[in-house]
Amino acid sequence: MNSDKHPENSHTTLLLSRFKDITSSIMDASYAGSLEQVLERIARVSAELVQARYAALGVPDGEGGLRYFKVSGMTPQEISHLEHLPRGKGLLGVIAKERKPIRVERIQDDPRSSGFCSGHPVMTSLLGVPIQVRERLFGILYLCDRTDGQPFSEEDEWLIETMAGYAALAIAGSELSEQRSRLTLLEERERISMELHDGVIQSLYAIGMYLDLMRTSDSAQISDLKPVIADLNAVIEDIRRYILNLKMSSYRQKTVYEALRDIVARLHVSETIRVEIDAPDTSPPFTPGAFEAICQMANEAISNALRHANARHVQISARQTEDSFQITVGDDGQGFDLRTTNADTGLGLRNMQQRAYLHGGHVHIDTSPGRGTRVTISVPPIM
Template sequence: MSDLKVFSPQSLQLLCELALEVVRAETVDEVFQLAARCGGRLLQADYTAVFRFSPVGSPQLVSWHNNRNNDSVEWLADLAVLRQELGHLRPFCLNQPDMATSLFTTHPEIHSLLSVPVLHNNELLAEICLVNAPNEHGFKAEDEQVANILAAYVAEALRKVQLIAEFEGREAELAQRNKELAALNQAAMAIAGELTLDKVLQQIVDNLRDLIGAQYAALGVPGPDGYLETFVYSGIPTELARKIGTLPRGHGLLGVILREKRPIRIPRISKDPRAYGFPPHHPPMESFLGVPIIAGSEVLGNLYLTEKIGADEFSASDQELVELLAAHAAIAIQNARLYEQVGRLAVIEERARIGMDLHDGIIQSIYAVGLTLESTRLALPPGSEEADKLLGAAIEALNDTIRDIRNFILDLRPRRFKGDLQEGLARLVREFQANTMIPVTLDVPPDVVANLPTPVVRAIFLTTQEALANIARHARATAVTLTARRVQEMIELVITDDGIGFDPEKQHQSVGHGLSNMRARAEELHGRFELVSALGQGTTVRLFFPTH
């Protein structure tokens, strides 16, 4: 501090007080305002100006101090031009009135100028310019030293404010991250608490949309053919979804995620060459984030988000959250599938047990009673026609009962469907004919059922199974016809019997005929269900399913 011996104690005290004011500032604007005011007070200059510098662009006048209260200060902005010409990384002192006067066109009388840079690690942050020293001799070396000390404090104050802003920003990011992780935890718990697969999938997309703040969310589950067989969405009204019609199958960006098994995050769907486009009535979508749901090496599904709310695109943080939720979703989907599988196995075991009990117990008992009645019938004395007739009716009734029980056993017996529709339908027909002795005409050409979507194949198999079981239980038919054909972009399945028929108007709930299940399957796949029946005229069930 030996270089400061020329300053009086009062000057040093004022320098320290003003420097402390500067470093205590809490914002950048406050630092600049104090820098201008303190510079004017320390050196008693007529005018003090502070210019802010950025990596690009011209210096910007951000603060000034005017000891001549009545003078205009607009001309101070011209000082930036001068400093650009003279360089910014070193102090500049000008005590030549003629030279100073030639630099400006509109200004008060200028006889001296002192300018010092505000540097941090050789980076120019700002510049403090003082105009007109309080005496005619201009600014002295001591004045330049004071100005440099003030500039050093200003640099540290700016750095402090920057560090505080960075800390507060990181603190805000951390708080937001904690909030997101808490929401993720709640979403994961909600997903884990549901065991029904359909509800699990819907729970995932609903929680995902809320967690990330997206307008739309969806989850697609691929089938054996590699295309989406299940597509669950959130954010699109039901009425609009009906207008859109066909659900995505896994083309474009959705297909890329299926094949490459990696996330995709883009700001504009319309600008991406992999995009497939949207069907009529589909809402516009631009920002996109897709993440696969993977368990081991198996892709269980894909999560899709579009239209980030409050931003032009999804962030890397959004992607990280979706990937975390995808891991939870994989476990939830596996749990739901295992739960459903256990439930199906329990039902199958129970049905098999009931079927065995019916076959080995009740049917054999009834059959034994029938044999007893046959023996009694043979032992009747001549002239017992009335008794013989009654015994014959009783024996026929027992045979009908045995036939009905066998039909119920047929309906209870589990059937494994491996995906081959041609083979599956043929097996259903063989089992039906063996148990009912009713002939079936099967007309299902291989090319008609080739390359059908997995959900449609399964729906046709289950519908045929349901229809044949209904015929066995209720129709009293002597012949059944089962046909399939392509009609434009639909496959038509027709099952006809020549049985007793029924009045559809009196079957409002369709209970006992399984018709509600058939109708539900058709509507679920955006197909159509038709029923034609009348008492004594048989029944025709006609269903239409989309072929793609």
């Protein structure tokens, strides 16, 4: 049957084909690696959809300018010759303000036009639509000059408006993905910062104290440097593990007592301080990752007692109750006012609280000036 006798069927088939092009194009754009790539693909496909010579997509920055501006139909060299990128004035400003599509046969004759900047190619017809979801404007998609010389039609407007509706979802999805990536990066930075403060910095501080004691000792021997060298190598390994998120591997085979004993050993306790450990020599009731976090909290509490408390006696105990596992670090030092902690101590205490919270537990600190400090770390068992 000759399709020319049924132009409506032919037209319907063409529209369905173009609509399929829209959905395919948006799906393709959604798989782009970045928001800018999504915008570039939407601009390019929009031009192909209505046979436009030029297409552009601008994303406002909220301050009257554009955060992104992607063009189809102009070379990078041509774009570099522009006096400035669009500033959201003239007809583009109308689209952004009124949030409605516009079609203009001759841009030069429209009183709302603000003209073209130096270096801008001369364009005649315009079809522009807002890219929005409800009240949020994601951008402006506009096209200029059909390749056949005809003005943009009502059908073209419908197609591009449909494209813009799908484009809004693709842009929103891409923005969400980028925000999630930034959040992941911030979380990773926070993790490494916590690990460095609670582990590496404490170890380095202890090594420094030990070296100071050696420097002032009349009986120091070269052989005394062996534990320092071993601890420095351990710190280097810790840094590598922290960055690669492999730190938990060093806690897999340790009992509770062994882990606490090793923490104390690496802090190089002064001979003037007596440290007692009362802990079960059994496997911890945790996954390696959870136990690693608990040991970091214990490391911070023990290090604070040795560094800041001016204590002579530090007691470390660990025990399991019906609903929690507790590590307590107490000292007979000078105590402190929780409201006036310094930057280093305050950061360490915040890290402890955060680690406990992430594992469903809490940290209780009982202290005041002149009567020592008692830190209790409570975390529910996790196997």
